Amino acid sequence: MDKKKVVVGLSGGVDSSVAAWLLKEQGYDVTGVTMQIWEKEGEEAQEEQGGCCGFSAVEDARRVAASLGIPYYVMNFREEFKANVTDYFIDEYLHGRTPNPCIACNRYVKWESLLRRSMEIGADYIATGHYGRIDRLPGGRYALRTSSNVAKDQTYALYNLTQEQLAHTLMPVGEYTKEEIRKMANDIGLRVADKPDSQDICFVPDGDYASYIVRCVGTSRRIEPGNFVLSDGTVVGRHKGIIHYTVGQRKGLGLALGHPVFVLEIRPETNEVVIGTHEESLAYEVRANRVNFMSVEDLTEERRVWAKIRYNHKGAWCRVCKTGADEIRCVFEEPQRAVTPGQAVVLYDGEHVLGGGTITGAA
Template sequence: MSRVVVGMSGGVDSSVAACLLKEQGYEVIGVTMQIWQEEAREFQEENGGCCGLSAVEDARRVAARLDIPYYVMNFRKEFQEHVIDYFTEEYLRGRTPNPCIACNRYVKWEALLSRSLSIGADYIATGHYARVARLPNGRYSIRRSAASAKDQTYALYNLTQDQLRRTLMPVGEYSKEEIRRMAEQIGLPVAQKPDSQDICFIPDGDYASFIERNAGKELQKGNFVTSDGRILGQHKGIIHYTVGQRKGLGLALGYPAFVLEIRPETREVVIGTHEESLADSLRVTDVNFMSVEDLTEPRRVFVKIRYNHKGVWGTIEKTGEDEVTCTFEEPQRAVTPGQAAVFYDGEYILGGGTIL
């Protein structure tokens, strides 16, 4: 019998994932990853998040209902290094990071998989709405969820071949409604628990205050400027802004204004029109190929440039050792440095990288 460690967040998706795998004959062990730093208990209970104290209590109750072993594993060090510090440093560089992608790659997979293998597990599993597939060329890829409305593949593009071959994602075959119905039928106490929405370590959504606390310094103000250097006013500090942002600028220019660029070295936030915010192409680095080993010739793909992006067709080609350029078939707004561009070949992820 194969042994699988299921990352249990205390939510309905990972809870049903554990149930499905047990029904399929796996020896299932439930694990909640403790990633919170040493906040006060009251703060953790109030804000919850995917790995707070309430998550542990909910996951433990689910594990008891399913009659599976359950443990809490401490991953605070890995989370601080690969997620919180990365998140802070990217904002200070004028970029917009995606902490969920970093957490998936380095904490939920790399760290959890290593710890799971050490206790004799064959696989790890999560409650993501995505599927793992082995392709005819022998490589593993992430396949879109059967329920497109809940598809979570974008945030998983960075997983390695070794991680994928040891990963199970049973929830990817179902819709959210079906998962909730299953949870009700088997009497899971989290069947109607709401989905978590915010970044788990900033539940109040105040990124700037969090970054200043983690960086240990107060960020200075700077100027809003046009592309040709004309000063439009003063801003609160570069960490309050992201490329493509329109709301909350506090500028009355007589036309819709967008953030075009952030210049950390001069503390300038460049403002422009909708037309100026459009891009015909992008470049990515830190490339991870998934369905192919490498890109040997230009290829037409479907591209997503942020989690909620509807996607667009484009052509990708290698333009450096660790660089891919994507040319869109129609211009796109808010191509944001630090975010991921993920390239799809049909239902499967071909690869992706970090936008320059």
Template sequence: MAKKVVVGMSGGVDSSVAAYLLKEQGYEVIGVTMQIWQDDAQENPDGCCGISAVDDARRVADALGIRYYVMNFKKEFRENVIDYFIREYKNGRTPNPCIACNRYVKWESLLQRSLEIGADYIATGHYARIVQLPNGRYAIKNSVTAAKDQTYALYNLTQDQLTRTLMPVGEFSKDEIREIAKKAGLPVAAKPDSQEICFVPDNNYAGFIERETGEKEKKGNFVDLDGNVLGEHQGISHYTIGQRKGLGISLGKRTFVTEIRTGTNEVVLGDNEDLFGKKVYANNINFMGIEDISDEIRGVAKIRYNHSGDTCRIKRIGEDEIEITFDKPQRAATPGQAAVIYSEDGIVLGGGTIFPLK
């Protein structure tokens, strides 16, 4: 009897090809799109789970001859992604909502519902691979294509989730995936990739937060590293570490956000060189390829999605805290973003959320 797999279908080419590949491999494939929009007015026409995504995913399912459903995850998405996103920005941090969505919606909630309908696995169109290591643990490994690698956003998955997950797209490049879709006659073969955070299609994060909370953000002071007032900012959720454009202040030189102080509602401005440092601290740790860190280890760490990663030493400094010391200074380690640790051969060892150690 064929193993049953639920494929999270976003209406894009990657998840569509994932469904096709798994069907070709002999699985009983069921397509599911997660309904996450809180109301139709929010729907992003280019987003991964909006109304147009449902239409595209349904057409793909019809072409493949597989069952297809839309499952309502509005509550889970609101609590674990939108509320988290707003809370982090209001606390002066810069969140990565895709990581939260992956762990708590695409995996935790979708996996549970899939098991309830008799599925053996869930699958996605992520550019990543799942491997079982000699130590018995399961881990995410870099995809074959560095250009589309999505392992950074998957570091927070649990061992149980990984044992029940398939990621067939990780063995291919994007061009190969589009070619497979074309040859298979899938109607989304040429569909462009979505870029923005799906629930903020205009990229105006501060405006989204004001609309969602109904609260006008409190203005405060721009200050320099010594605390001297330089001007007025529009509210801390408008800013992130390393930002230069859109500050609304001219100091006669290139100026960057170097710190956000929620206690005093201040945004600190400085020079580019003020953004560099070797040490990064992370908490809310999830170990993946290793069970724990007892002694200091070496690895490669990424501190943002598009960071190429750099060599470092990692050690535990608390019950749920690690210290990462890079061999070379890194620019703009940002509280709220993830620090993800890899082995030299691209295995995700674990990661956590960056926080400032004062």
């Protein structure tokens, strides 16, 4: 019987590198691929962009593949990345929402596009260095299970994967801690063993999202200054443009009202940023659409689940029910701060991802 073929997405980091090594050790026929996502070709430009798919990442991945003795290719995903990640990212900010580009990239580029192309060249699976695990449940459905390394768990950013994608995915590092992964890399002599983790969004390495958007789209009404207002409409100052703000933000507002204030809402139609107190920033109810269920085919009755409303949220208990064909409502047992439209609410049933959706608002 032929060995199963797997294409590993090599980012040039230690996690994906060890993932490739683990799969080779397990007897898979492994090929390494780096996804090229930038429009600019120059090495200088890609070096500046850095992140998981910049020029230095390609060189690191190429060296890892050579060290492991596996074939290595760079695949062009520029069009897919622009359409599904950067264009979406810009549009969300212009409409007063705060996107999560990593979720979009995972779903539509790292999985949908890479998986399709990998299957076309005869692969059985794709694999990544994400910290998560995949189980096939008794009913036959596939579901993500949280990583053994709780501090590094990445299932929140992967909740939107489909059953087909999960069925053809391997996540070998999910059973290990980061320290164990780095030790393996050192033991087998990989140069990336001590390479720092990337922290920022890959296409905005300096973290200045607003400047990136301005460079891409130029000036428009939604980037022009407008009013800071209270919930009752009282004007209390001027803001720099709605793309500079996100719900829950406290720092960088430039307001001196004698007490801490937070962004409560962004209103693109009137170019207003609503601010208020900490108490006003709390909400019990979260609404979401663009729902993807994972461990269940559909939600047929109200359930008590553990939920996260952003990547670094510790999570909290809520009751979730469907309120429409593609809409859910989560009512938390304790009020949550900074429910942010555009972010994801991800639901957990024990260790497994039940599903999730894109937050549309709070109450």
